[in-house]
Amino acid sequence: AREKTLKKIYNRPNTWAGMFPVAGGSRQSPIDIKENSCKGDSGLAKIQVSYSNIQVSELSNSGHSWKAQIGSGSSSLKGGPLGTDEYVLEQFHCHWGKVNDRGSEHTVDGKCYAAELHLVHWNKTKFRSFAEAAASDGGLAVLGMFLIVGKEHMEMNKVSKLLPFIQHKGQAITLTEPVNPAAFLPKNGTYWTYAGSLTTPPCYESVTWIVFKQPIQVSQAQLDAFRSMKSFHPCESCPKDELAGELVENYRPPCPLCNRVVRVYKD
Numbered sequence: 001a002r003e004k005t006l007k008k009i010y011n012r013p014n015t016w017a018g019m020f021p022v023a024g025g026s027r028q029s030p031i032d033i034k035e036n037s038c039k040g041d042s043g044l045a046k047i048q049v050s051y052s053n054i055q056v057s058e059l060s061n062s063g064h065s066w067k068a069q070i071g072s073g074s075s076s077l078k079g080g081p082l083g084t085d086e087y088v089l090e091q092f093h094c095h096w097g098k099v100n101d102r103g104s105e106h107t108v109d110g111k112c113y114a115a116e117l118h119l120v121h122w123n124k125t126k127f128r129s130f131a132e133a134a135a136s137d138g139g140l141a142v143l144g145m146f147l148i149v150g151k152e153h154m155e156m157n158k159v160s161k162l163l164p165f166i167q168h169k170g171q172a173i174t175l176t177e178p179v180n181p182a183a184f185l186p187k188n189g190t191y192w193t194y195a196g197s198l199t200t201p202p203c204y205e206s207v208t209w210i211v212f213k214q215p216i217q218v219s220q221a222q223l224d225a226f227r228s229m230k231s232f233h234p235c236e237s238c239p240k241d242e243l244a245g246e247l248v249e250n251y252r253p254p255c256p257l258c259n260r261v262v263r264v265y266k267d
């Protein structure tokens with residue numbers, strides 16, 4: 001039964017290329033990061049990130065994840081593979097499994113983590129809006145963090161404590177306290193970087209991925225709060241599929257690396 005469930009779930013992203021041909025392209029994300037095939041690059045440097053007074057205008061249930069939309073404040077992401085172009089934070093969201101041994105989108109030598117957090121930034125130097133950047137090469141930069149189960153994450157609590165109020169698809173709530181997304185970055189700045197895509201439709205090939213090697217910790221209760229969300233609208237009845245409307249397994253499995261190189265920066 002478990003075999004059948006996994007197959008069904010994995011099949012879903014396989015249908016995307018029908019409606020979004022680029023989903024079958026050669027720079028898709030996520031990928032399996034093979035540590036021994038990564039290329040050290042002396043041209044890479046530490047990621048420069050700063051966030052101040054970040055207010056989340058809306059925390060919503062998209063039916064596929066929770067999403068924190070940034071409303072105000074200032075942010076700046078540059079350096080590393082991004083050079084001098086300045087990227088600003090648009091939103092952050094997460095991908096997770098039903099159980100702790102799977103849920104991340106990127107994998108490392110085949111290893112899955114329990115979840116993966118995405119801080120989505122757009123290139124304000126070259127583009128006028130997030131929408132324009134999202135559809136353009138060099139438009140987006142996403143910081144990816146692996147989540148493991150351990151101690152409670154105080155910044156993540158600002159999100160996880162509100163999830164009971166947005167249990168169903170389409171629901172949204174305001175966050176009154178500011179968040180500091182820098183608190184989601186691991187202490188160690190070692191990262192992998194490569195040219196990839198959005199991991200959900202429309203799967204645009206516009207993302208410079210920066211995936212941190214060191215995982216961050218969240219508590220079992222915080223992950224369980226993610227898993228308690230539902231993928232259907234409040235007025236709909238619970239779908240009778242394998243997941244029974246639980247918002248879990250919302251990760252895309254690894255895509256072919258094709259003609260790409262993953263570079264590594266060692267902190």
Ligand code: GRE
Nearest residue numbers: 118120142197198199200
């Ligand atoms: C997603 O929907 O999961 C996503 C975005 C933008 C960038 C990366 C990403 O919406 O994974």
Ligand code: ZN
Nearest residue numbers: 093095118199
């Ligand atoms: Zn994502």
